Amino acid sequence: MVENKKIAAATMVMASATSLSRIAGLVRDVVVARFFGAGMVTDAFFMAFTIPNLLRRFFGEGSLTAAFIPIYSEVFHQRGEKEAQQLANRCVSLLLLIMLVVVSLGVILSPWIVQGIGYGFGQVAGKLQLTDQLNRIMFPYIGLVSMLALLTGILNVRGHFFLPSLSPLFLNLAMIISALTMGHLFAQPIYALAVGVILGGMVQLLLQFPVLCRYKIKLRLDFNFRGDTYLRKIMTLMLPGIAGVAIYQINIVVTRLLASFLPEGSVSYLYYGQRLFEFPQGIFIVSLAQAALPMMSRQVAENDEVGLRQSLSFAMTLISIFTLPAIVGLIVCSQPIYSLFFLGGEFDTLALENTALALVCYAPGLIFVGYSRIAAQTFYALKDTRTPVVISFWTLLVNLVVGVVLMQFYGFVGLAIALTLASAFNAAMLLVLLQRKVGTFFHKALYIPILKAIPACLLMALVVTLILNRVDWLQPGLWLNKSLVLGAAIGIGALTYLGCCYLFKVEEIQQGWQVLRNRGK
Numbered sequence: 001m002v003e004n005k006k007i008a009a010a011t012m013v014m015a016s017a018t019s020l021s022r023i024a025g026l027v028r029d030v031v032v033a034r035f036f037g038a039g040m041v042t043d044a045f046f047m048a049f050t051i052p053n054l055l056r057r058f059f060g061e062g063s064l065t066a067a068f069i070p071i072y073s074e075v076f077h078q079r080g081e082k083e084a085q086q087l088a089n090r091c092v093s094l095l096l097l098i099m100l101v102v103v104s105l106g107v108i109l110s111p112w113i114v115q116g117i118g119y120g121f122g123q124v125a126g127k128l129q130l131t132d133q134l135n136r137i138m139f140p141y142i143g144l145v146s147m148l149a150l151l152t153g154i155l156n157v158r159g160h161f162f163l164p165s166l167s168p169l170f171l172n173l174a175m176i177i178s179a180l181t182m183g184h185l186f187a188q189p190i191y192a193l194a195v196g197v198i199l200g201g202m203v204q205l206l207l208q209f210p211v212l213c214r215y216k217i218k219l220r221l222d223f224n225f226r227g228d229t230y231l232r233k234i235m236t237l238m239l240p241g242i243a244g245v246a247i248y249q250i251n252i253v254v255t256r257l258l259a260s261f262l263p264e265g266s267v268s269y270l271y272y273g274q275r276l277f278e279f280p281q282g283i284f285i286v287s288l289a290q291a292a293l294p295m296m297s298r299q300v301a302e303n304d305e306v307g308l309r310q311s312l313s314f315a316m317t318l319i320s321i322f323t324l325p326a327i328v329g330l331i332v333c334s335q336p337i338y339s340l341f342f343l344g345g346e347f348d349t350l351a352l353e354n355t356a357l358a359l360v361c362y363a364p365g366l367i368f369v370g371y372s373r374i375a376a377q378t379f380y381a382l383k384d385t386r387t388p389v390v391i392s393f394w395t396l397l398v399n400l401v402v403g404v405v406l407m408q409f410y411g412f413v414g415l416a417i418a419l420t421l422a423s424a425f426n427a428a429m430l431l432v433l434l435q436r437k438v439g440t441f442f443h444k445a446l447y448i449p450i451l452k453a454i455p456a457c458l459l460m461a462l463v464v465t466l467i468l469n470r471v472d473w474l475q476p477g478l479w480l481n482k483s484l485v486l487g488a489a490i491g492i493g494a495l496t497y498l499g500c501c502y503l504f505k506v507e508e509i510q511q512g513w514q515v516l517r518n519r520g521k
Helices: 002-036 040-078 081-108 110-117 119-123 127-138 141-157 162-181 191-206 208-214 229-244 247-259 266-301 305-332 334-341 349-362 365-381 386-410 412-438 444-468 479-503 507-520
Strands: none
Touching: 002 040, 002 162, 002 266, 002 334, 040 081, 040 110, 040 119, 040 127, 040 141, 040 191, 040 229, 040 247, 040 266, 040 365, 081 110, 081 141, 081 229, 110 127, 110 247, 119 127, 127 191, 141 191, 141 208, 162 191, 191 208, 247 266, 247 386, 247 412, 266 305, 266 334, 266 349, 266 365, 266 412, 305 334, 305 349, 305 365, 305 412, 305 444, 305 479, 334 349, 334 479, 349 412, 365 386, 365 412, 386 412, 444 479
16 A cells, blocks of 8 residues: 555656646647648658657667666665665666767668658658658757666656656757747758757756756766676666567557658658647656556565555556546547647648547557556566567567558558557557466456446546537637637546546545645645
């Protein structure tokens, strides 16, 4: 119970910080949509940003964090401050060397990399060249954000979650400011966005150092790697994790590669749909997974198998009761949200309808992404990175085969559906294998809250739909009227869901309310 409260409290802190970052991300996407629309230049930018963003998951937030936190937590709690500091220094030094090589190769090999993932762009004159130039500008971002991920892991083990979770806010602000103020400096204004990515990465990294100083963590270069068993363990865990932890991002790359063969704008529709899909994913799923990993790693180090299963079950329950209403909300509010924030300028009614349709197809996958993230974190806490790799291989095949088939009939919509089905397959396989490894964690305490949340979601959907029907969302303008109606729909819908859960005595909602009250006091 104590560990559950710690997970819930850490999740609340991180979700609050991430909410600010995601709101800034929404504003960023609105700026991009209004200034650049959904066409050639945005297709090129989103495809170029896919590459460093994917590698960020591979080397940074994904495999590095998953491999580093369990080992660093073990050293910090069992071996003491001095050895933990030494391990951190060597990890920073080794990562710096690796990133210098990766970034150099990425810039040099950029034309071939871009052609590999955006082959269909060759059908439009100048599109591949623009994507290549943007990729070269943004590629160093992977080095900055990978180092940020390592520092985040150090702070998370020390119990600090807020500022690392807030750091994406500064990336989004840098991109917004660059797009608004620097576009006129370039022959192609989209270059300003790429410059903003690099500036944002630098700010994100630099902001972590004052917090490290507060914890008296003084990082120094230490290239004495030979004989460090803990560093070897991290590398052993990380190498297979490079393929396993970023499975969802790999599938996104496959989806965009296939979309490059579809009519112009398809990549942008899927990107804008994915961005809104990631709003609740980033706020809650990522926050919960990051909060749970240090707790689970400590339970594994202490051989607390019962506590590990309880933490896992509690995390799965939280994922369920918070993603179900998010799924319903994304489906019901898809057109209203894009109408309010995106419709206008270069973003026309056709882009609105297609982007909203992509979001509707993505939305059901939210719960499967949540389950997969928690299951994968549990495998990493158990120092098992091989299993997610095996599952990721089969998931990629499912996404590729289903995507190729469905895109023939439904275009970009078929690709969105394929990604959702692949996410469901990934979650199912991970959970089945995890239960074999740790024992049964599917029990009454997990099912009952979900069964109580379903009728609450249905009532919420009815209330929200009745409110949204008061506006014609395909009509441009009417910003104030749309804002009031959509705000009322979201607010009343959330209160309806939370109120029903409270009346149905969903304990996790009551615990969350108690955490908020305690924080307020």
